[in-house]
Amino acid sequence: MCDHTNKNIYLPYLATVEEVIDETPDVRTLRLVFQDEQVRENFTFRAGQFGEYSAFGAGESTFCIASSPTRTGHIECCFRSVGRVTEELRRLEVGDTMGVRGPYGNSFPIEEFFGKNLVFVAGGIALPPLRTLIWNCLDWRDKFGDITIVYGARTESDLVYKRELKEWQERADVRLVKTVDPGGNGPEWDGKVGFVPTILEEAAPSADNTIALVCGPPIMIKFTLPVLEKLGFTDEQVYTTLENRMKCGLGKCGRCNVGNVYVCKDGPVFTAKQVKAMPMEF
Amino acid sequence: MQKFISEQNLHTLLDKLIAEGTRVVAPRMNAGTPLYEPLKSASEMVADQLPRRSGKEAFFPLCEDIMTYEKEGQKVTLKDIDPARFPETVLVGVRPCDAAAIPVLDAVFSWDYKDEFFLERRKKTTIVGLACTSADDACFCTAVGLSPSETRGSDLFLTPLEDGGYACESYSEKGEALIKGHLELFAEPGNSRAVSLAQPQTEKFDLKKVKAWLDEHFEDSSWDSIATRCVGCGACAFVCPVCHCFDIVDEGTEKSGKRRKNWDACGFWKFTHHASGHNPRDQQPKRYRNRIMHKFKYYEDKFGQTLCTGCGRCIRLCPVGIDIAQIVEEISKK
């Protein structure tokens, strides 16, 4: 019914929920497998691209594709249950059907990162857009230099991908610095306590031959960019992804623009240089 | 191809088309309001009033289904909408400001991903433009480089003549085909002169200068003074011939329903509101700025066209008298 030669650009692919993982009390990961065999085999994407996910009867929501393009056969999305669509998606169980349109938007220029050190800086629910790239890089580990991940959330329970954080922590070829906001740490907490920008400054990764990838709430980004600058990063060395409300994802519906930049087409991945050239409207 | 068609033959043509099963859309009165709507008979057409909503509706409906869904247990079945089912349409009596809007919209609906809902309707519709004979002081087509005799967007263009009937010129194969299919109703062009056309009073804007100012003044105190009075409705966007923002929603029950695409407006606070509560355009002047920017800068940047045809509808219908012609004129003088 819904093959990718279809002319209706608004028609989603159907996908089956293969696994449901609760990341935090209100954040959930869904692992999806496309129902159409052809789509399953031919669906490819790049780290950083996003999709439009349907809960039929409720509508569509926009999230990044959170799994790595190197892990084929399924895709994952990760969302916080806050609105009509996400609440409906949260109600889905293993075996249920949902819709996916995509992949849309640009992606991280991973080939340009070959041979460089990478610093990932993420806050809260903003790890998924970087996690796709992190796994992509870890699967191609020999192509990159040092990999540092600075990840923070309000409290311990707000950290997403807890199992993977453990895995990264145990890996010798990754440096993971995890933190929670003051007051968010429990008695067992083995990470840092403090806001992401502060912890990043403490961790002080070298800017030499390094790319920084930042994703988080606007307030975190606002305070992280000056820290990176202090550490010697130029605006071309810093990448981020913008999140705006979207409906079509196709450059038509007209709501995701920041100035004349359509986030859905020209983004969501931008360098800090590009972001700074945009009007303050995100 | 130039021809003449009498008023009576025009009506005969439309009635014939209707009888053949073609959808004929023209200005008609609906409960006291002039609107572009399908005619049951040519006599319903009212040629002397600018319809309240623009002609974009024939290509980009107020609300249209884009698919249906049906759930059964864990299974979902989707049904696509077959664009081949869109009816063949002749859009008649279209004002130059409405006709010129359609090629402007082609740009956004056909760049990159192709919106077949728009493009298929476009393919199946013949636009018969009509020169404009009356303007009020809200009209400003001449200010944005169009005119009451502008033929852009029309497949066939009618100009009313002093001795009655219309001079009729085709501007595309579709227009020519319409004439050729009903040659008996057309005559060779005569000597009658065109009636005097409308004369909008607004001076031509220097659109380059307007854009240059907008390029530099995203942040400017004048946005507040321009738009403080804006109450945040969508009237301007919905009556505009070129505003094309839309929303996608699901409507139906748990079991089955439809996904629909319907008009949306940048003036609504909800338009850009994130689920998190954050809103990039959190105040009305920011939303109004987006409207002006989109029309005279962003669309220019992206597609090299101005997103305004000077129909004046938003000026006439703004609840609080916001006058885009005045705003742009002031900008061009800065």
Next chain:
Amino acid sequence: MTKSIDTSIYAAVSEAIRAEAQRILSDGTVTAIVGYAAARRKGSAQPIVISSADDAAKLIFTPACVNNLAVYLTKAKKEIPKKGKVGIVVKGCDLKALSGLMGESQLKREDLYLIGVPCAGVLASTVQPATELTSDSIAPKCTECDAQLPGGCDFVPPQAPLTPGQTRKYAAEIARLEALTPAERWAYWKEQFSKCIKCYACRQVCPFCFCEQCLCDRNKPQMVDTTPRPAGNTAWHIVRAMHLAGRCAGCAECERVCPMDIPLNLLNRKMAKELKELYDYEAGFEVNDKGPLNSYTEKDDQSFIK
């Protein structure tokens, strides 16, 4: 028959408004004034907010001053600074809305400086702004006006409007509709509501639609379909009429601004008529703490209840 309406006092009224605005802005009585100013189109007027005494000269009052400016003082309009006392130019009908807002604790009388306008009527939305005011071109609401001279204001120019007797347009139309069968009425409203494009202009200009988030903008649950289809349109207009019942002060802004000419005020007038008959309630200049639908008596009619 077209009867002309005497608007000769409007020039003197404008003059008096300007002088008063100049005075209260320069002596610091108010920090800002919401009023009307001339706009580009011939004869037209638009709302303006002034905060400098120099701008007082911009204020006017003409038959084209159709807006109910009360909307600019509500929660819905956060852009207007609400520091200190604000002056506002009000016609009688607008003043009723302000009284309603005060009754609903949205505004405080002491924060306002009311400049009342003696008004013989304003123009209908269907005519060009430069049209002469006559019994044909007058806004339908003005044919039923009982508030040409606002009461309880801080300042009212001394002119008295002359208003000839008018055919009460809404009363006549309501009577006509009431005489129809339910099926005929349904057909009438179906035709009207199907024109609706969900631009929400009716809601946005309404002084009483000050909810932070309208029921129709909420989607958990989605009580009213958002798409501009006949079903959702009908539901929207019924819901709106119900939410305004007992609150609407009759300024008819919803009907004036409707780009599709839907006679929305008919619904509101009908509700007002019923509330008058059932509970003897009428919107007026006095501030009532409780509207008819948030009060009750034990003896209220319940003949319709089994």
Next chain:
Amino acid sequence: MHPEKQKHTFEPKIIAFVCTWCTYAGADLAGTSRMQYPPNVRVLKFPCTGRIDPVFILKAFQQGADGVLVSGCHPGDCHYIAGNFHARRRFAVFRKLLEFVGVDLNRLQFSWVSAAEGGKWVEVVTDLTEKVRAMGPMTEFRELALEEQWSGAINTPELEEAYNQI
């Protein structure tokens, strides 16, 4: 012994919005007392008639109800003291509005049914069901739901089929 079930060609859908303290208990009493009443009624329980928003009634009609019943405590018996007094005014006005828009008020019934009035509940439900049965299906809102703006309408057999299933 159940009485012989009568076969009808039309079984109306009746939605009843009831308050939990009186009418719901009354309906419960009717049930536990084994009184018979038409199974056409679907009961929705609210804390109080004061909580029953007129928009619920509208929504019920839109979703296919042929008749709507709203029922709560007798005046003076409200668990929240005055909820039903407020509701009484609200519904009095809402009825007038629906009437003005062209809805036949015979499809909308209000009643006071106390926890002890199982018999009255049976009577009210039976009356409304039979009245609505005689009137036939409520077509106005259902037809409205199928109407499209001319520009969005496409008449395909698949769509019509999909519509009919909704």
